[in-house]
Amino acid sequence: MEWKPLQIGNLTARIPVIQGGMGVGISLDGLAGAVAAEGGIGVISTAQIGFREPDYDRNPLEANLRVIPEYLKKAREKAQGGIIGMNIMVATQHYEEYVKAAAKAGVDLIISGAGLPTNLPELVKDFQTKIAPIVSTAKSAAVILKMWDRKYHRMPDLLIIEGPEAGGHLGFKREELATFTKEAYEQEIREILKLVKVYEEQYHSRIPAALAGGIYDKADVAYALSLGVDAVQMATRFVTTAECDAAEEYKQAYIRCKKEDIEIVQSPVGMPGRAIHNEFQQKLSTGVCRPRKCHQCIKTCEPAKTPYCITDALINAAKGNVDDALLFCGARAYRAERIETVHEVIESLY
DSSP: OOOOOEEETTEEESSOEEEOOOTTTTSSHHHHHHHHHTTSEEEEEOTTTTTTSTTTTTOHHHHHHHHHHHHHHHHHHHHTTOEEEEEOOTTBTTHHHHHHHHHHHTOSEEEEOSSOOTTHHHHTTTSOOEEEEEESSHHHHHHHHHHHHHHHSOOOSOEEEEOTTOSEEOSSOHHHHHTOOHHHHHHHHHHHHHHHHHHHHHHTSOOOEEEESSOOSHHHHHHHHHTTOSEEEEOHHHHTBTTOSSOHHHHHHHHHOOGGGEEEEEOTTSOEEEEEOOHHHHHHHHSOOOOSSOOOOBTTOOTTTOSSOHHHHHHHHHHTOGGGSOOBOOTTGGGOOSOBOHHHHHHHTO
């Protein structure tokens, strides 16, 4: 399959593959740098990025902000001149501070989902950083494009369309996920791209789009590109790579899991998500696991009411304590059979 480079303003990715940002600690400098070195776009997740810092429990915000430029520098050392982005969730407490820290550090691209990044253009106006909102529906795309046009007189540098088969927190209601059909979502994608075309004509500029969610192999990439997008975003496939920053036990949980082990769970911060069923999920079905301490992660979290701390559960995943962890994954995680290198993954997609 012949690929066209992905052009995002003055940035060119030789391979139209964006590695999805995965937190906590799943995609840091190791994975992002390796993908960028292969010609794709490597993405660091800023979600609780400083969790390994000695003062993290006392000062989570300070620790997180401090290591953003450090991880970016390390990723660039591995990237061989490739493009490095950061995924910053809109739902993050102190979202604005994370965005400004990443832009100030010189990141090439900021990708924002888990909410609509309505003020993202204002936050990066003094920097060269490109910006990419994540949308799941034509309705959410219309809101963000109309607002950025009216308020900032600009468009996204890249638009990422994330479908219902993605991993982690999802931009759909549970009932929407239960009734999902591939055909219906194809129509949603077409509506989004039709809307994008209107703004491209208005601004006399290309707005590249990438499709995310359930992209795992060569056939998935070909299918996505046939719908009219310019690139794909993949996350799950990169978890079981040697370069992924997660612990080996986390990677092996993907390799061991079966299709029936993957389920839709309710995140304690009020969003549905996709994860692997494990002992932790089993415990939650019979009771609660009250959080010990608030890590100031998500705006919607109410520590007094939440059944467990999502930060603790995701840190356990990153460290390999998989029986006491939330194991986020995409719909096709069960297809993983072995540990690959990033180079092998990219080569297999052609």
